[in-house]
Amino acid sequence: MDSEKPDVLIVGAGFAGMYAVHRFRELGLSIKVLEAGSDVGGTWFWNRYPGARCDVPSLEYSFGFSAELEQEWHWPEVFSAQPEILNYANHIADKFDLRRDIQFNTRVSRVEYLDEENLWSLTSEAGEVFKAKFCIMATGCLSVPNKPDIPGDEDFAGLKLHTGLWPKESIDLAGKRVGIIGTGSSAVQAIPELAKAAGHLTVFQRTPVYTVPANRKAMRDAVESEFKENYRLIRERQWNNRGGVSNFRPNRSVPSKSKRGMGGGRRGDAGLIKSISPEQRQAMIDQRGLEVILNFTDVYTDPGANEIANDLFRSTVREMIDDAEVAEKLLPQDYGLGCKRQVLDRDYYSTFNRDNVTLVDLKQTPIERITPNGLTTEDTEYDLDVLIYATGFDAMTGALLKLNITGRDGRQLTDKWEFGPVAYLGLQMEGFPNLFTVTGPGSPSVLCNMLVAIEQHVNWIGDCIKYLDGKGLNSIEPLPESEQRWVQQVNKVADGTMFTAPSCNSWYLGANIEGKPRIFMPYVGGFPQYRVHCEAETDEGYPGFSVV
Numbered sequence: 001m002d003s004e005k006p007d008v009l010i011v012g013a014g015f016a017g018m019y020a021v022h023r024f025r026e027l028g029l030s031i032k033v034l035e036a037g038s039d040v041g042g043t044w045f046w047n048r049y050p051g052a053r054c055d056v057p058s059l060e061y062s063f064g065f066s067a068e069l070e071q072e073w074h075w076p077e078v079f080s081a082q083p084e085i086l087n088y089a090n091h092i093a094d095k096f097d098l099r100r101d102i103q104f105n106t107r108v109s110r111v112e113y114l115d116e117e118n119l120w121s122l123t124s125e126a127g128e129v130f131k132a133k134f135c136i137m138a139t140g141c142l143s144v145p146n147k148p149d150i151p152g153d154e155d156f157a158g159l160k161l162h163t164g165l166w167p168k169e170s171i172d173l174a175g176k177r178v179g180i181i182g183t184g185s186s187a188v189q190a191i192p193e194l195a196k197a198a199g200h201l202t203v204f205q206r207t208p209v210y211t212v213p214a215n216r217k218a219m220r221d222a223v224e225s226e227f228k229e230n231y232r233l234i235r236e237r238q239w240n241n242r243g244g245v246s247n248f249r250p251n252r253s254v255p256s257k258s259k260r261g262m263g264g265g266r267r268g269d270a271g272l273i274k275s276i277s278p279e280q281r282q283a284m285i286d287q288r289g290l291e292v293i294l295n296f297t298d299v300y301t302d303p304g305a306n307e308i309a310n311d312l313f314r315s316t317v318r319e320m321i322d323d324a325e326v327a328e329k330l331l332p333q334d335y336g337l338g339c340k341r342q343v344l345d346r347d348y349y350s351t352f353n354r355d356n357v358t359l360v361d362l363k364q365t366p367i368e369r370i371t372p373n374g375l376t377t378e379d380t381e382y383d384l385d386v387l388i389y390a391t392g393f394d395a396m397t398g399a400l401l402k403l404n405i406t407g408r409d410g411r412q413l414t415d416k417w418e419f420g421p422v423a424y425l426g427l428q429m430e431g432f433p434n435l436f437t438v439t440g441p442g443s444p445s446v447l448c449n450m451l452v453a454i455e456q457h458v459n460w461i462g463d464c465i466k467y468l469d470g471k472g473l474n475s476i477e478p479l480p481e482s483e484q485r486w487v488q489q490v491n492k493v494a495d496g497t498m499f500t501a502p503s504c505n506s507w508y509l510g511a512n513i514e515g516k517p518r519i520f521m522p523y524v525g526g527f528p529q530y531r532v533h534c535e536a537e538t539d540e541g542y543p544g545f546s547v548v
């Protein structure tokens with residue numbers, strides 16, 4: 001079957017694919033989106049686990065392309081929960097009539113460039129074939145769930161779930177024995193909710209997490225109004241902030257500065273942790289809460305400052321947990337703050353004071369196998385009715401590599417990326433003409449407010465396609481030397497940060513997936529700096545690209 005031929009094929013109907021439909025329509029292009037899920041929303045469609053929530057304030061984690069949308073949408077909480085964000089996605093789809101260009105329940109399994117026709121051919125799992133000159137991968141950065149290969153998994157007789165593929169139907173956990181593997185962001189959000197709902201919750205932890213309490217405020221009318229009155233200024237500040245957030249504070253003329261990118265929690269610059277006395281540090285924590293330690297700038301660059309912050313974190317958390325042995329297990333020891341994406345929680349540590357919660361330290365007693373009745377570690381058998389994998393994602397490259405992408409002259413993306421992702425500006429790959437990635441590796445992506453990063457990328461891609469069309473050009477792809485120079489630049493700016501410390505094993509580095517090359521994948525140099533490179537290409541007629 002050879003379906004109709006639009007100008008652009010887009011894979012994915014999360015926020016990136018959705019905005020691309022709207023933007024490309026404005027540019028007069030015809031579009032077809034192929035989406036595996038049954039509706040829009042991407043990450044917010046799939047991650048429905050209890051407690052799922054965004055760690056960027058919702059007034060900031062929202063689109064800026066439509067003033068009407070900004071004004072009419074109401075966020076009930078400062079940091080919205082998943083159902084509200086999914087409502088927002090649905091509202092956008094309705095308002096801009098996006099669904100008419102989206103084919104749902106269509107998982108793409110092969111992507112191939114047809115040299116002679118200068119077309120991309122996409123094949124769905126059902127065998128449908130779609131062709132277009134341009135192909136946009138709006139496949140998300142955290143969209144391929146990582147499910148570790150634990151022996152016996154298929155034997156489990158109870159209900160198995162993954163936080164990243166949570167079912168739509170509500171699940172009754174009352175009286176159930178629930179086990180959860182993993183203690184990353186997803187688990188930290190889910191654990192307090194699961195503990196309230198389940199009969200008993202057993203948490204299987206391999207690596208303890210640094211998490212700080214999240215802001216849990218309801219939206220105040222005055223705050224919302226002031227944001228809405230200042231949205232143009234806020235959007236401008238977002239585009240000039242390294243993490244894509246404005247840090248706009250109602251009733252303050254000067255916003256607090258954020259020196260780092262995203263990571264939740266950071267509310268501005270508290271100076272250097274090394275420059276104040278232990279008593280002053282403690283006083284700050286007492287007054288402003290544990291999250292204040294995230295705001296010292298030297299914590300992310302100076303190992304000595306980092307260790308001070310880690311110690312303060314540990315001593316504060318010890319106080320929150322009744323059982324000293326449990327407390328010690330929950331404290332990270334072998335890596336520092338700033339290595340992984342900062343986690344925010346609501347009642348995470350106090351959950352371990354509940355009678356119906358057990359913590360199992362897998363470093364002491366690793367999992368041996370999953371059995372029909374539950375899970376066995378080296379010394380204990382745990383009977384479970386429900387087993388939840390909160391084991392993360394094959395981040396940033398997983399979704400692209402899974403698509404079996406073949407480029408010019410039969411080149412495979414899996415070969416090109418054998419030793420890590422190689423791309424120019426996280427937008428395009430040499431050898432793959434007219435194929436674009438939204439928030440791909442080598443762009444700020446996950447270190448930036450995603451919605452801001454998406455708007456910038458989609459706008460850039462739209463402008464590029466219009467440029468080619470306007471000049472009657474056939475194709476665009478990066479020059480090999482631009483790509484290599486950019487990869488070196490991405491590595492250079494990450495070197496020396498806590499992100500790439502030898503003790504750090506994060507998904508940013510691909511370290512959570514066995515066999516994945518250890519490369520820091522996002523661009524850490526900041527969103528404004530990154531935009532300079534993108535805009536230079538557009539303004540100067542794409543000198544870093546081969547345009548045919």
Ligand code: N01
Nearest residue numbers: 053054055148182183184185186187206207341390391392
């Ligand atoms: O995944 P993770 P996540 N045996 O990779 C453990 C975004 N997000 O879904 O560290 C036992 O962080 C693993 O242990 P270890 C956010 O960007 C955002 O929680 O590998 N355990 C770890 O504890 C976030 O960073 C929000 O030793 C195993 C856990 O599973 C990203 O998604 C909310 C294991 C995985 O943690 C990913 O978060 C949620 C095994 N074989 C997510 N394999 C917000 O906006 C893995 N683990 C707030």
